[in-house]
Amino acid sequence: AQSVAQPEDQVNVAEGNPLTVKCTYSVSGNPYLFWYVQYPNRGLQFLLKYITGDNLVKGSYGFEAEFNKSQTSFHLKKPSALVSDSALYFCAVRDQGGGSYIPTFGRGTSLIVHP
Amino acid sequence: DTAVSQTPKYLVTQMGNDKSIKCEQNLGHDTMYWYKQDSKKFLKIMFSYNNKELIINETVPNRFSPKSPDKAHLNLHINSLELGDSAVYFCASSLGTNSPLHFGNGTRLTVT
Incomplete structure (x- = not known):
């Protein structure tokens, strides 16, 4: 069975500061991992994925994620947050x-970037 | 040039009615999905259709039925609508089973 957890319902960060959105997973084999973003009244948009290879994955809009097999984590990061990342x-x-x-989705984390 | 398009965007109907939501993708993808997003934003897979193989989430009531006339379309038909069916329904598609999903903008269904 596969599962994914996003332990934070909401993350608050000031504009210009680095941001991290956490994700941990559980699979019996090796994982395919994805991050998506959803803006209000829109569908989900793909940001980045990990299939194999380099543990640091770079994606759209300056986002990146680090795959950590020992911690079964795939946290999303950005060095400098923008209000528009909310x-x-x-x-x-x-x-x-x-x-x-069929991929299993986490419950979602609301990111709020304050000006 | 909408890649995955759903119609209608909003659907308001009364309990007991039957309704359909249409989904079309112009990406040449071979796998399509229907997800339900509830009021808490949780995404639940309902159906997936890949190479004429339909995978059904066993928790989905049989009032819901997908229909795929061809690879570019996966419509959702709902019989005897109930209040609890109110949600946003998303169609998605992917190329193969290891690629990212491309989502439509959703259909907000309200059952009164």
Whole structure:
């Protein structure tokens, strides 16, 4: 079985400061990991993914994520937050060794960037 | 040039009615999905369709049924609507099963 947890419902950060949105996962095999962003009244937009290879993955809008196998984590990061980054962020996982190809999404973390 | 388009954007209807939501993707993807997002923003997979194989989330009531006339379309039909069906429904597609999902902008269903 595959599962993903986003332990924070909300993250607050001041504009210009670094931000981190946390994600941990559980799979029986190796994971495919994804981050998505959702703006109000819109669908989810893909930010970045980890399949294999380099543990630091760079994505859209200056976001990056670090895959840590020992901690089963895939935290989303950005060195300098913008007010326009305020949105809902979802982590998703798919088990490479699992029977289902359908990704499981976390419950989402609301990121609020204060001016 | 909308990649994944859903219609209608808003749907308000009464309990007991039957309604459909249409989804079309012009990305050439071979896998399509329906997700339900509740008021707490939790995303729950309802169906997935890949190479004519339909995968159904067993927790979804059989009042919900997907229909795929071709690879570019996966419509959602709902019978005997209930108050608890009120939510935002998202269609998505992907190329293969390891690629990111591309989402439509959702259909907000309100059952009164």
